[in-house]
Each structure stands twice: as C-alpha cells, then as structure tokens.
Amino acid sequence: xxxxxxxxxxxxxxxxxxxxxxxxxxxxxxxxxxxxxxxxxxxxxxxxxxxxxxxxxxxxxxxxxxxxxxxxxxxxxxxxxxxxxxxxxxxxxxxxxxxxxxxxxxxxxxxxxxxxxxxxxxxxxxxxxxxxxxxxxxxxxxxxxxxxxxxx
Numbered sequence: 199x200x201x202x203x204x205x206x207x208x209x210x211x212x213x214x215x216x217x218x219x220x221x222x223x224x225x226x227x228x229x230x231x232x233x234x235x236x237x238x239x240x241x242x243x244x245x246x247x248x249x250x251x252x253x254x255x256x257x258x259x260x261x262x263x264x265x266x267x268x269x270x271x272x273x274x275x276x277x278x279x280x281x282x283x284x285x286x287x288x289x290x291x292x293x294x295x296x297x298x299x300x301x302x303x304x305x306x307x308x309x310x311x312x313x314x315x316x317x318x319x320x321x322x323x324x325x326x327x328x329x330x331x332x333x334x335x336x337x338x339x340x341x342x343x344x345x346x347x348x349x350x
Contacts, residue, residue, distance in 0.1 A: 213255040276301055300341060308328065
C-alpha cells in the first residue's frame with residue numbers, strides 16, 4: 199500500500215540566494231540558505247508538513263520546478279531575487295497556479311535602488327514579506343500553514 203500524501207510547502211529561491219551568508223551581509227545578513235531552509239523546515243514540521251526546497255540561478259529551472267511541484271503544494275514561498283523586478287515569464291507561471299503564494303524579500307526593496315521598487319509578481323501572489331530579513335521566510339511559512347490547515 200502506498201504512503202498517504204504528505205502535504206508540503208514549496209520553498210523557491212532565485213538567483214544569487216545560494217550566496218546568502220557571503221553576499222553583502224549588511225544587506226542580506228549572515229545566515230546561509232541552508233540556515234533559512236532549516237528554519238522553515240522546523241516551522242513546517244511542527245505542523246506535520248514537509249518542505250521541498252529548491253534554488254536556481256536559472257529562470258527556466260525555477261519555472262520548471264514551479265510547474266512540476268507547485269500545483270500539489272499547500273503553499274509556495276518564493277524569493278525570486280532580481281527576477282521579481284522583470285520576469286514576466288515567472289509572473290505568468292505563478293499566475294497559472296491556484297496555490298497560495300507568499301513572495302519574500304530579505305531587504306526592503308522599496309528603500310533601495312529605484313529599479314528594485316517595481317515588483318512584477320505582486321499582482322499574482324497572495325502576499326509579500328519585505329524587509330524583515332530572513333525572518334520573512336518563517337512568517338511566510340506560518341501564514342501558509344495557517345491558511346493550508348483551514349483547507350485540509
């Protein structure tokens with residue numbers, strides 16, 4: 199007999215987020231991506247939910263994983279990195295999903311360079327956490343778990 203379906207959150211990180219902990223610590227902090235993934239897993243596991251984490255510097259790979267894993271996820275946490283400012287392909291992919299999605303940005307993009315103020319995903323995501331450091335990932339997970347448990 200097959201195992202029962204294990205609910206999961208999909209945790210997606212875009213370009214350069216593999217360099218967390220090394221890349222501009224004044225802006226992005228000192229935690230690594232592994233640290234972030236571990237903290238999100240702790241939050242999710244307390245609710246009996248798995249986390250499938252994926253990072254890529256390639257837009258196409260992000261879209262492929264979202265199309266493959268997104269429809270069955272109980273929620274998606276995405277930090278699209280720089281793709282947040284111009285990737286209409288990523289926006290269209292997310293718009294095609296009926297899964298709740300929270301976009302996370304470690305820094306407050308609205309206090310940075312003007313080109314970062316435009317977030318093309320904002321009209322297709324459920325919500326955003328911006329400028330709260332890596333804590334934003336945990337807050338996104340808590341929200342998605344709360345919403346997801348209501349619908350299970």
